[in-house]
Amino acid sequence: MENPAAVIFDCDGVLVDSEILAIEVEIELLAAHGLTYDVAEYGHRFLGLNDAAFRDALEADSLARLGVPMPADFIDRAHAQRWDACQSRLTEVTGCARAVAVLTLPKAVASSSGARFLREKLKLAGLLEAFDPHIYSADLVARAKPHPDIFLHAASALGADPARCIAIEDSVNGVRSGLAAGMTVWAFSGGGHMDGPAGRRLMEAGAARMVGSWEEARALFQGLA
Template sequence: MTAGAMAFDLVIYDCDGTLLDTETLYGEVSLALCREVGLAGWTLGDYRDNLVGIPLADGFKIIEAALGRPLPADFESRIEAGVAARLARELRALPGVREALVQLAGRRCVASSTSLEPLRHNLGLAGLLDLFDPHVFSASQVARGKPSPDVFLFAADEMQAQPRRCLVLEDSVPGVQAARAAGMTVAGFTGAAHDKAQMRERLLAAGAVAVVDRYQDWPGEVARLGAA
């Protein structure tokens, strides 16, 4: 066990873009469907700036505002089906996740904006579910998604941990904001980011106390933060 790893009672992990390399897949599938319904001007950058880190339902409201009309009733199911097909071929855990988490032998859980069933399915596909099961929590289980703190507070309550004794790892600004609003310490992760320098600055500005770019550095960072 890494020295200092138990200074926090619980480490909470976001999933998409933090444990799994999925954000680009969601973006490409979502953009293709957006173009089908008439939102032709959006780019992958628009997707990342507006939708990454928040629940799909909240993202759909942003898309509808840009489109100027409601989305088709089957829009979400088509996104999930398209992503599932891609994930079955392409999903992978980010490099070094398992090794780092095994080294950090403290308590851990997942708290994600992804709905619970696909969340568990994706973790299973990537070979990570056993590291967390049954402690996998979703914004679909609470009233409000990130950047509201609900899912993190729900996870802490389920795990019987005090928020101030929780450390969160997040790759998105809404996720960092949610963890901060929950009264938790939060570190940023840029391992899946396309513009790492820019995302690092955005995560720090949102309230992350540190940013790591690879999982090899995570156990040491947990120890450092726990000793601070």
């Protein structure tokens, strides 16, 4: 893209290495309920969804496979255990702070995470000050990813034309969201939860470029003006 106006980042699995922790916690909780998933399948289906969409998808699986609804407190228990894991083990995705520091364009976070946890995760990883106050959660918009609402909200807050924004994403739902907003999407495969097939799915979903690490992104950011 020539003359980009802004860069808008997903959070989980892009800025902070939280997706690998969430997948670990959630697969264990779901197995105890009787729902088992292959890790790759789980990531492909559920990453990038907000709580409501995630809960609806699990409810459909539980009814179809087990004939019973999901426990009413599943999301609350998943949040609690994910938060415990984050407090003890969350880090930035390696090299993130160094890469973001060279970016001179306006920037924002546009995440499916709820506002309650989003800022805290960025704070734990040492990234809050790099983006504050432009940190936007799915709680602020009517529709979550893969709808474009959160990306359009972030672009508007930055005063940037969405068509001149780069969105950086690690999930198919996120790629679809950025594209629906009219943005150029870079697929990021540097998170601890990513593998080769996951990266290929992002490109198949329409991402314009694959970025394999924050060191690679840092070099790309230095070329943006």
